[in-house]
Amino acid sequence: MDRILTAEELGEKIKEISIAEFFEKNRHLLGYENPTKSLLTVVKESVDNSLDACLESRILPTIKVLVKQLTENKFRVKVEDNGPGLPPEKIPIAFGKFLVGSKFSALKQLIGTQGIGVKGAILYAQLTTGNPAKIITYYKGKKHEFVMGIDILKNEPNVISHKVEKSDKKAHGLSVDLIVEGRYVKGLQSIPTYLRYISIANPYAKIIFDSPNGKIVFERATNKLPPIPKEIKPHPYGVELGKLKRMLKLTKYKTLVSFLKNEFSRVSMQKAKQICKLAKIAQTRNPKELTHKEVEKLHKVMQMVKLKAPPTNCLSPLNKEMLISGLKREFPEGEFFDAIIRKPSVYRGNPFQVQAAIVYGENLNLNGALVLRFANHTPLLYNQGECAITKAVQGINWRNYGLSQSEGSLPNSPVVILVDFLSVWIPYTSEGKQAIAQYPEIIKEIKLALQELGRRLGSYIRKKKRIRERQLRKQLFERYIPEVAKSLAKLTEKDEKQILNKLESFVKKNEVRENELSSKNDKKA
């Protein structure tokens, strides 16, 4: 091994490795770089899956999370949902084989996408404690319990046992039960914080957390589910040349014009004909037989022709009330709550939408602003510095809205700023899925949302300040009224009590007038 290598020897060493082996060695890429973050990631991956499954089946999610300390650095993590479960024959590959998933090519808003998530957690359990996973699903009146792991060298499920029992006919749901190495902490990057944030952005979910320090229940703040996201076809503006080539090869349509009309969104028959004409390719040509030059021409024309923006019913925003209801429950000390759901917009051909909310309150127990970042309703707890959301918050002059702030920083006032970025494809800065890449179109949309909320907050803060000043003036005046009345009585030789009453009624009248004025001003602002 230590000698100089020849071409043959270099060739000899070339081997295929499995994706499971790759992730085992590079587990930090999946969020398993230290015991604290790893324990959080294990919980997160299972909860994300549970939420997606419930939402796809229109079930109000009830998710039970157990984190139990077994030894100093060994924990049992069990996540149990009331989703539809999975047919038992699908369990082994869904949990024991990387790059197997239901969501990879779906162009619709989901939390999971990669076919990696929960398998990473099972791999991590197996690697650090040597324990297999226990997966339970309820299916057609039976309870199926799998004890299984992953054959790392083959990237194949390794099923150790499969037990079947009778169960209630109506039982449904799935649970994942793991033993992992970890460290349990409190604070901003912890499991309780993650679950708390999940329940804010998913107020229709009930989460019961059985923590090492006792039970915490995050109640449902609403019984309404958000709209169901629809799957869309790719938009011509977003498609890359190589992808187009493959689509042409694999299509079932026999003519170019029907290929264009049926495989893309926003391409009508008329538009399809226009594209063919501009590309100088006959409409009736077999898509499979286009030359490289023709595909190049077609691709160019597809980027140029005028088309409607992609449809946005692939997204599933909350409504304003749902967003606020979650925040009110979590920040009862807040005085001011507001939220905004922006209209959908587009970057690189992908539809996206920003929803944002703000909570302000002098009694909020905060040192400066707390920024809650979300992507498709799931909280981002790490890598705040490199995230488009942070960039947008820092880029706003919050002093305009009555908050204190050093330029380019987060505001210093007691305020909660929530941003939830929704898209069919979240451009995460890494697979750890903890920050959104800084595309200018994305930052701009987030800023517009926050500036609108800032203006509304600003007018609240100004009004509050005016009321406070007035009250101070009034208190001051009231304190002196008896003195003044006494003096005036002496001077005018009139009844002291009468004077006192007059002065008091004057103060009251003035108050009413000021209130009227200030509400007029607010309307102007």
Added chain:
Amino acid sequence: MDRILTAEELGEKIKEISIAEFFEKNRHLLGYENPTKSLLTVVKESVDNSLDACLESRILPTIKVLVKQLTENKFRVKVEDNGPGLPPEKIPIAFGKFLVGSKFSALKQLIGTQGIGVKGAILYAQLTTGNPAKIITYYKGKKHEFVMGIDILKNEPNVISHKVEKSDKKAHGLSVDLIVEGRYVKGLQSIPTYLRYISIANPYAKIIFDSPNGKIVFERATNKLPPIPKEIKPHPYGVELGKLKRMLKLTKYKTLVSFLKNEFSRVSMQKAKQICKLAKIAQTRNPKELTHKEVEKLHKVMQMVKLKAPPTNCLSPLNKEMLISGLKREFPEGEFFDAIIRKPSVYRGNPFQVQAAIVYGENLNLNGALVLRFANHTPLLYNQGECAITKAVQGINWRNYGLSQSEGSLPNSPVVILVDFLSVWIPYTSEGKQAIAQYPEIIKEIKLALQELGRRLGSYIRKKKRIRERQLRKQLFERYIPEVAKSLAKLTEKDEKQILNKLESFVKKNEVRENELSSKNDKKA
């Protein structure tokens, strides 16, 4: 698709996707998120491979890089080396299948490790311009030319043609030729900068760059190759439980004691016996038959027993002169050059080593410090902010060493700070491989290296300041000598010329004495 999904329907949607498809969709994870960075990544992946191949075969690398602009955003990139090449039958899988590579499990210092790099570039070419790659290798007197791409849906090579011609018997080497979308820029995050830095940290390499703006040649600064890194076995301290379980299952050794002695580094027969004894498992037990409980016990004991640190001949540092020679060539305006190669150290069971260098010069054309970050001799150009190297530079008080600096920032003086982090396993913060994770042990070692260099630079800067002050004094005095001599001549009625000579010789003597004094001081410092 838009209806509510049942468990069956959810199950139906579960599909396997290929790793190639995964990376096609997530190409930003490999460094292909925008045209500028993508063009750099294409060059980088090929050059990294060429360097590794040459070093493994002990060939002084000569690498030709061509970047040719074809249209506004289309470039041809060709990288050609004088390495050993590859046997032609290995070309398809080495370039057309992800997760195939020669370096994945080797515990030695190499640039590539993942079996992903250059395939990412081929995928990117295919996706953005639809063009296949052209790979040429010289092998046993024949020239083999492959035109090929990747079958994305299968993650299999897609060979379009394979031509064989006669060639010079002694010809060797390999070239990769691609057509990709990109943007060519200058500046700190550009291809010329990347190649310049490569040539600094690999001064034994000659790089000929045929750029869109003309030819640039980075000459070899030395003909000496660094020591050949040796492959080591895993150290007991670094091994995880799941990995240990697998090693026990797969070993060819028949007894536990021989397994321990032969599959790990730093485990002597005596230590192996000690481990068995402490774990209360018979030495002669068949490794394949250990129970889970026994493996747990064994793993615990392996972490506790006292063992030598891992061997470090798996690393391949430069020597001080090699490092400085590259910097002298690139920064001819520098006045002060110094370098340090630290002793190897260990983090998470992985050996690592820091080499660092510093260049100072008032005529260096720099606005403040320029930090050159390297990992295993390869430059890191992105994500400077999150890198352990940046953290270490910022954590040093450079004012102690005569430089200007605001606290917690990079120094403001004209100085080049180079840090090269060598390890069998670089903990990159993401697959983009652009920043080193901030492990405390790593930051500490880098700081120690830089503080030593800082002290040496500080004494140079102090000395330079003294010399300058002295010269100013001398100049001032010399200007007055004729005047003084004239006045003294008048006063003493002696010969003016004689007095002048005496005064001048006095100045000279004083200068010699000062020099002696200052060099003594330097030695003390």
